[in-house]
Each structure stands twice: as structure tokens, then as C-alpha cells.
Amino acid sequence: MTEFKVEMTNVKKAFGPKKVLDRVDLSVKKGESLVIIGGSGTGKSVTIKCIQGLLVPDSGSIKVDGTEIVGMSERQLEQINQKTSMLFQGAALFDSLNIWENVAFGLVEGKKMKKSEAKEIAIEKLRQVGLTPDVANLYPDEVSGGMKKRIGLARAIATNPELIFFDEPTTGLDPIMSDVINNLIRDCVTNLGATAITITHDMSSVRKIADRVAMLYKGKIIWQGSVAEINSTDNPYIQQFVNGRAEGPIQMEIKS
């Protein structure tokens, strides 16, 4: 048994001529909460999609629970994905299903649970993300963007996965609801023992959720350390990002 849940070594991924990931090395211990920070479009979403096999890296190795997943067959990947789940940046709710069916989807289709049983769990998960049972029968196009995000979160945690990915969980939420969500993510790790990989721009989320922080810049992990270290580090990139300054070593590519 390895102590790592996820190990990425030398992972490269390009779309056409555009190199998005250029030798990413990153590992996450079991039961740890890792937060990935970095500017928009630096490939954070691409990184976690590679770990789930939704995108196939051009080269490099990705191990989940010690098993190499690059080049794995579709069926084996399905086995691995049984233990993981994801909150998508755009929520990615199924428009053809109502809210509780969305939340219960992994239980009904993935775990073959009875519908009535799954519905109860779905309603409980909705409550945990601050939604009342009366939204359960609405459809995704009838709820606000912030609600979609929370429903996506409820769907991601419904199956009690071992490894959960949260792609910008608090973007578009008000500060109070953000805090509820941060607590919930922290709770998944601390009380349920899950391993979490979260992407966020929100420094208050970082401080609340993270055990460890990694920063992605120009296709590489340029810094990683514990959450306490982000305040004390003299790394200019981290300082600039944490304090949100336009001036510094990170040059935003502004195209006119």
C-alpha cells in the first residue's frame, strides 16, 4: 500500500500547439485536502480531468491508489471512477433529470440503489448544501447558478467517494454560502476520511479547506507547501497571488 492517493509525474498535455501542462509533478496523500491555485486558463481543470481519465495526457504517469491509469482500459477506468467523484466548474447537471434525480444519479445508476432509498439520501445531501426539499422536483433550468453549483456538490458527495474533485466550488456564491460549502468540504475530509482536490481562486476557501496548497503556473507546479506557509513564504508568485496584486512576476496575458 502506498501512502499516496494520487501521484502525477512528468505529466504533459497539449491541445494542438498549445502546451497546457508541461511536466506536472504532484502528489496527494490519503485523507489529505489539496488545493490547487493558479490563474484562469493555466490548466487546473485539465489537471484534474487527467486524473479521472476524462482527458488522456500526452505523456507522463498518473497513479491512483498506486495503480497506473494512463493507458488503462475503459472498463478498468470505470472501476477506479467508482471511488471518485467530481463537482464540475459549470456544475454539469443533467438537464433531462430533475434535481433529486441528479443528486441520486450516482447511487441509482452507479451503485444500483433503489430509487426510493436514493431519493432520501439525495434530499439529505441537498439539505447539507443548504437547499430545502421543495427544490427536489424542479429541473436544473429552473434554479439559479449558485444553486446549480450546490446541487452539483450534493451530487458529488452523495456516493461517499474516497477521492473527490471540487472545481471552483464557491465561485458565484455569496460569502455566507461559501462558508457553508467550505465547511462541508472540510467535513468530507476530516470526518468522512475522503481525499479532496479542490480548485479555487478564493483565498478564504484556501485557508479553510486546504491542508496543502499547490500553485500551477505556465504548465508547472511552481510551489507547494502547507496552508500556513502561504503566508510566510517569500515566493513572489505566491505573494502576488495571495495578495491579489496586478504587479509582480505573474504576467497575465492580456489580449486585445
Add this chain to the structure above:
Amino acid sequence: MIFASTGRVTLKFLRSTGELALFMTKTLSHCVKPPFYFKSLLNQMIEIGFYSLPVVALTTLFSGMVIALQSYSGLSSFSSEGVVASVVELTITRELGPVLAALMVAGRVGARMAAEIGTMRVTEQIDALTTLSTNPYKYLIVPRVLAGIFMLPVLVLIGDIIGIFGGYLISIYKLDFNSANYLRNTWNFLRSIDIYSGMTKASVFGFIVTMLGCYNGYHSRGGAEGVGSATTNAVVASSILILVSNYWLTELFFAR
């Protein structure tokens, strides 16, 4: 210049042909492996078979009518009731029934499938399926393709009856033929190969329409515009392929 662009077009064509072949192989292999989603299959069968009935009925009705009229005026020098009845019967069951029904279904169902699956692709719902341990081929593609293969022959059978009825209406009420004679002639000319060749064609067309609809949707990218062009491609490609394969199927059945 010319060589370069010809080469590019050729390469692109070869790549999409390869992609389509791979997509077909995957779909077919998932057809025979559980789990099976019978409820989605039923929904798709209703969508294709039931909701396409009005357009198919209308097109075949008027085609039957116009064939009766045209064959009477064109062949009137040696026309007899027998000729009109047989021309209507042959053209409808062998050619126009299957081709028209398939073209209508391509416009209605193929376009819809491309748009629906394309939207699911660009909003990451297809990725979400994978992360919830549900294979998108089994859940989305297989039910649609099977429904096309099963339901188009049924539509065509109904269209045949309505088309022949259209010819009958014109023959009796406009051309003043004797009703009993006309029906007897139709019946005497009718051979079982007319019907089952038409239905076999319909099955092939059902496969073409649903496969191209799903394929174009599944591989669409780039937001609303990508979904739009996926829809157009699905309809154009399947219409062309229907007409081309119709020729070869006719040759297979009738040319000796």
C-alpha cells in the same frame, strides 16, 4: 497551395472517417454488454416511432397521390388501372417510402440527437456521466441507435400503407377508376420482397441517421456554435448517405 489544401481536406476526411468507424465499433460492442437502459430505449422508440408519424404520413400520402396522377398522365396512351396501381405500389414500397421516411427522420430526430448530445458534450454532462460510473455509450448512444434500427421499419410499413392509400384516393376520385379493380390490382402486384426490401432499407437508414446524429453530437466542441454545426453536419451527412446507400441497397435487392 492547391496541393496543401487538398491534402488538408483529405487528411481531415480520413480522420473523421476513422473516428466514425471507431465510434461505430464502440457503440456496437456496448450494445451487447450489460447494463442495458430499457427505459431510455423505450423513450427513444416513442420519440422516433410515434412522434415522427405525422410527418411521415403526410409525405407518403402526398407522394402516393402525385405518383398516381403522374403515372396516369404520363402513361395514358396505354394506361390501364393496372399500370397506375402497380407504379404506385412499387415506387412507394421499394423507394419512396423508406427514403422519404428516413429523410424526414434525419431532419427531425437526427438533428435533435446531435443537438441534445452536443449540448451535453459542451456543458460537460457527458464527462459527468463518466464520473458517476455510467458509460455514456451505453446510456446515451446505444438506446438511440437501437431505437432507430427498430422503429424506422415500423414507420415505413405505416408509410407504405398510407402512400398506397394516397394513390388509391386519386385513382378513384380524380381518375375515376373502379375501386374494387384498383385494389385487386394493387394486391396482385404486391410481392413480399417489395415490403421487406423497403423495411430492410429502413433499418439501415435508421442506423445511419441515429449513428450520425449521435456521432456529430458526441464530437462537437466549442459552445453553441459547435452544437449548431454538429446539427447541420448530422442532417446533411445522413441525407447524402441515405440516398447513396439507397442506390446500393436497390442494386443488392433487385439487380440481377
